[in-house]
Amino acid sequence: MDISSRWQQFKVSILPTLKELRFTFSRIKQSPISVMGLAILILYILIALLAPVLAPPLPNRDPYMIPQKSYIFMPSPPSKDHIFGTTENQYDLWYGCIWGTRTAFRIGFMVVVSSLAIGLFIGCVAGYYGGIIDELMMRFTDIIFAFPGLVLAMAFYMAIPDKVTILQLGEFNWTITVMALDKVLIALVLVGWPSYTRVIRGEILRVRTEDYIEAAKAAGCSDFRVLVKHVIPNSIYPIVIMASLDIGAIVLTAAAMSFLGIGAQKGYADWGQLISLSRNWIFGDINNPLAFWHVFLIPGIFIFTFVLGWNLLGDAFRDIIDPTIRRR
């Protein structure tokens, strides 16, 4: 088959998927709330992509470490040199917030994608095969649910070692250093996967009894093929919605942990870190309580709008993807 007809075939084959996407998009456009959510997120994506341009890093330095022009303890208000001002120890707020966008996306995506992957695997096995495997998995998730999330995350954080030796053969040593931020990520994944497991197991229980699954088995499909090609594509939607709502929640939780002292190291460009640095300055001066408003309010606004954007988008997704409302 020559190239031009192959291309034709390809174009025709993706046409229905494109039509579906166009329909989804037009639904998104129709709801002002989801447009706002989408706009916020696009803005943040741009900020993250253009971080080196908006806040140029110093040469020969890890761009995620916020530069300090001096080491004065008290923060200074917004000025010509520092657009957002500086926080404790003169860390530049503008730099911190801009590069913090990248960190926020990184935290959100990595935790959610990892939790999703683990939850998907375990949920699939539990939901599809049922029986005793299902029972065991569900009791295990029950145990994790019994602990308050934040406390458990902190406990995991403490338990993860700083240096992990993967291989040790005689003189050859392969150790990796686990950064503080990575420890936070791992802790959040360990606390977050059970919710995904629950949701996906529920969906699989519903889809498992549908006629088309039985028809696929009647055609001779193996269990694996049925799971991957039929069950998962039809049960993934609630997870997509959950994931988009979760990204905001994870960033918030990571910020809370930073505020409590567990999180990225001091001086790292992370919104939670910035809020943590503002701890001493929330109540300001004796005479003027809002003297240091910029120290906690500006990173706070960044966190707030980021989470808001994901929540709005997640809500919009839920209304759009729900097949009962979808085609009204």
Added chain:
Amino acid sequence: MRNLLEIEDLVLKFYTYEGIVEALDEVNLNLREGETLGVVGETGCGKSVTALSTLVLVPAPGRIEGGHIFFEVGDKRVDLLRQDESVLRKIRGKDISMIFQEPRVYLNPVYTVLDQISEVYIQHRMKELCRRAIAETDDEIKGGKASFLVEFEKSIFKEMLKNPKSPVLKVVSKIPILNRYKRRLERMLRKEIVDILGAMEIADPERVVDMYPHELSGGMAQRVVIAMALACNPTLLIADEPTTNLDVTVQLQILNLIKILKDKFGSSILYITHDMGVVAEVCQRVAVMYAGSICEIADVMEIFKNPLHPYTKGLLESIPLPGKEFKSIEGTVPSLINPPAGCRFHDRCPYAIEICSKMKPKMVEAKKDHFLRCHLYAGVLK
């Protein structure tokens, strides 16, 4: 014989994301007192929404945009589409009742059969119940074995009769010994409902009355729904495919029951179905519906012997008979978002002429008491 229900030029549109669905396109229908009118049509032709429009219960995004629905309530003739919600609420359940296709879905799963039928009663026949309670207390007083509590109950019932929403009643209903009047009412209601269930040919109504909907079989659930519908002796009963989901032997029982009850209660029935066999069983007159408008209305014998509209002919020919070749109507039902111009059946009609694609036909009386909308028969009578 006067017309109990007259639907005139009813227009109904659904405003959906994908466009405006023109569900009903000038529907004209009339139901005479005491008759069973069948409305036949396929999926999507609009028969269910016609029924819902009669009760003015069409869900959003549907909007009734024109026409009248005249209904005889008592001696008055009212246009249901122009009444207040309060007036409609009095009519629904009492003068017009409806039974649906899947009975177990329409029964509230957390209430017993007794509770659900009582609800209809309390809504519409409270006064009658009070009067009977008063009569009963009177008998007890005259019989001489009454304490002063019974006198008290009598006065409570009188108060209920006069002013059901009085604050005195609200207070008394909460006080332990004084609210024993409720027991009398409950007892009377229970007896009444058990009687009704017995009339529905339910075996062992005493036991059924305390059951929950999921414990009932399809046939029993449908009987309970019919009991709820007939509890207040409505003049019009709308039945929306009540036997479609039932087994064929149970269907026979229910159809028989409906015939018996119609004679006993004297209601008129608007029977919606897609099964021509059921129509031949139950109905006296038949209206055939296609894509949002009525094509043909005639006496049931006339429709089966002498169908005039091409769609009716096609429908009757497509009923499978052994030994005969299977005939079907070519094409598919058009989408109602952009319905075809002129007569909506013209693109599938084997007898279509030029005018059919340009102008919508009007309802004419082609033969005596045989109405239809088709250009082939325009102005035949007269």
Added chain:
Amino acid sequence: MSTLVKTVKLKKYYPVTGGVFKRKIAEVKAVDDVSIAIKRGECFGLVGESGCGKTTLGKTIIRLLKPNGGSIYFDAPDDVMEEVEKLTDSDPDSERLKELRKQYDLSTFKREKLRRIRSKMQIVYQDPTTSLDPRMLVKDIVGEPLVVQKLAKGAEVRERVVEMFRKVGLTDKQLYRFPHEFSGGQRQRIAVARALIVNPKLVILDEPTSSVDVSVRAQLLNLFTELQKDFGLTYMFISHDLSVVECISHRLAVMYLGKVVELAQTEELYKNPYHPYAIALLSAIPIPDPALRRQRVMLTGDVPSPINPPLGCRFHPRCSKMMEVCSKEEPRLKDMGNGHFVACHLF
């Protein structure tokens, strides 16, 4: 005509669990001791009301469900079937019978052997909306059995899908669409295409016309008859709609609570039913002719639950002609001549 499928005392029970540890407390005897034979090239009708086990029987025959007892002999040559019959009567434990069973009895098939035989038996479901994967393009849905059974690859799959589409009356412009873009009748055709693309010998049609409109029903019935002639198929037509079954099936079995109560040629059964349940069932069909008033047999009560079926003849509590033996002993299928079998103590 030779036999394609023969079931011998087929049983399918569903356990009912209850209690704290979900132990089995009862069994739903959905299919209980059913022995029928379907001949090659015929359309075998199976009728009954809800709960009688007809769908379960159909699905058990093609091994979508695992039987709890009995055998299903599929596609065995005539001499083998004769031998099996002789051996089951005379020497049921013989090695020879076990050998034959391993070869032809579907209830002994497992894993790979079962997977491969699946291409010879397919099913069309009642509701085309739920039997097609809503997230797959119809060309993939129809092509999937070919790919899974490793009967074709790549471009050949597409060619065969296009060919199948044309045979069921769809165009190849409609290949790249999702199921929800089609009407009910068209979806049912897609389901038929999916079933027939692997060239099966047996197709179970599980109430295929119940969810579609009356006018579309005739189109589908025409399609079924045509395809049966073209492909030499054998059908098992399961339905509760007796007027449809009368027109399309050659032979017919009536089921009640998991058992076959009457079996005959279609014309014979409709003219001359013997079993009281069959008589009641046939008289309950509404006739689309208001001039014909018929003598109707009305049954009392509802269909009992298959968990605790009545002892003896399962129909006896509702039967107007019940005798004493009916509540004690279960009647067996008796040959009344002309291929007409009844299970009733009256005969």
